[in-house]
Amino acid sequence: MNSAAADKEPLDIPPVPSWWNRRHLLDTESLSVEEITAILDTADQFKQVTDQGRQTLSVLSNQIVANVFFEDSTRTRTSFGLAARRLGAQVVEFSASSSSLSKGETLIDTAKTIEAMQVDLMVVRHRTPGTPQLLAQNVDCALINAGDGPHEHPTQGGSQEGLTIALVGDINHSRTARSNIWALKKLGAHVIVCGPSTLVSPLWESLGVEVSYDFDEVVPRCDVLNLLRIQFERQYTRPFPSVREYALLYAMNKERMKRAKDDILIMAPGPINRGVEITPDVADGPHSVILDQVTNGIAVRMAVLWLIAHPGADPQGGD
Numbered sequence: 001m002n003s004a005a006a007d008k009e010p011l012d013i014p015p016v017p018s019w020w021n022r023r024h025l026l027d028t029e030s031l032s033v034e035e036i037t038a039i040l041d042t043a044d045q046f047k048q049v050t051d052q053g054r055q056t057l058s059v060l061s062n063q064i065v066a067n068v069f070f071e072d073s074t075r076t077r078t079s080f081g082l083a084a085r086r087l088g089a090q091v092v093e094f095s096a097s098s099s100s101l102s103k104g105e106t107l108i109d110t111a112k113t114i115e116a117m118q119v120d121l122m123v124v125r126h127r128t129p130g131t132p133q134l135l136a137q138n139v140d141c142a143l144i145n146a147g148d149g150p151h152e153h154p155t156q157g158g159s160q161e162g163l164t165i166a167l168v169g170d171i172n173h174s175r176t177a178r179s180n181i182w183a184l185k186k187l188g189a190h191v192i193v194c195g196p197s198t199l200v201s202p203l204w205e206s207l208g209v210e211v212s213y214d215f216d217e218v219v220p221r222c223d224v225l226n227l228l229r230i231q232f233e234r235q236y237t238r239p240f241p242s243v244r245e246y247a248l249l250y251a252m253n254k255e256r257m258k259r260a261k262d263d264i265l266i267m268a269p270g271p272i273n274r275g276v277e278i279t280p281d282v283a284d285g286p287h288s289v290i291l292d293q294v295t296n297g298i299a300v301r302m303a304v305l306w307l308i309a310h311p312g313a314d315p316q317g318g319d
């Protein structure tokens with residue numbers, strides 16, 4: 001965005017903090033509390049702007065955002081696409097399954113080829129941890145991690161300051177668990193990770209979280225339950241005898257809801273597997289904010305795109 005374009009925008013467009021110098025968003029692990037707070041505050045302001053009925057701004061009208069997805073997505077891809085368009089950017093979509101990767105093109109050549117079409121910002125998802133970091137070292141454009149294997153998914157992190165939050169399920173294989181833990185701990189939440197021992201290593205304690213294998217003991221203590229999918233596609237061995245047994249011990253269902261706090265919030269990064277980590281009555285019930293997360297995710301991604309794309313950012317800064 002040039003300054004002339006900025007002058008035409010209404011005053012309620014959130015300003016980029018003068019100290020913001022992050023060029024890429026690759027993880028939440030390296031984010032400071034100030035950076036997390038800036039993203040959340042900016043998201044809150046963008047949500048107010050778009051809730052007022054103004055769906056499309058023009059603050060990124062000279063930017064091209066590429067959604068570069070090597071792995072399937074419903075929420076993240078659509079959300080980044082909508083967020084970029086609401087800021088006025090052009091969006092190009094890349095899908096690995098219909099690309100020249102099948103003809104032997106390398107990952108880095110693919111990224112450089114997309115960048116050569118004057119793309120300013122890439123949103124990258126890949127099943128291999130570290131892919132966004134690798135590409136950020138090989139392209140000049142800004143880059144956002146939209147999920148790299150089990151490593152991180154920084155725009156899917158949580159923000160419940162000072163509360164007790166349990167992440168329940170397949171913690172070991174979950175990128176959203178990692179991104180949530182880094183962000184939530186920095187914001188002062190008490191975080192519990194809970195699930196079967198085959199999916200919740202005691203080593204998680206080293207990140208300052210409580211580890212529990214007893215969901216029934218955890219439920220009454222929580223302000224928020226974040227129910228994670230069993231990520232069979234990332235597992236090499238079956239982690240429990242049957243889905244039925246898993247659901248018996250760890251699914252959030254109406255019996256467990258009776259023992260939860262009256263104002264418990266039920267969250268899930270999605271996609272949800274009904275009848276596995278959550279029963280339909282809970283997923284669709286009054287305590288569920290799962291679809292609100294999807295809606296609010298657009299504002300979070302608008303904030304990240306706006307901050308990362310801001311021309312005042314120091315190209316040497318951040319990661």
Ligand code: CP
Nearest residue numbers: 073074075076269270
């Ligand atoms: N939570 C999440 O990343 O969903 P998608 O895989 O549908 O993008």
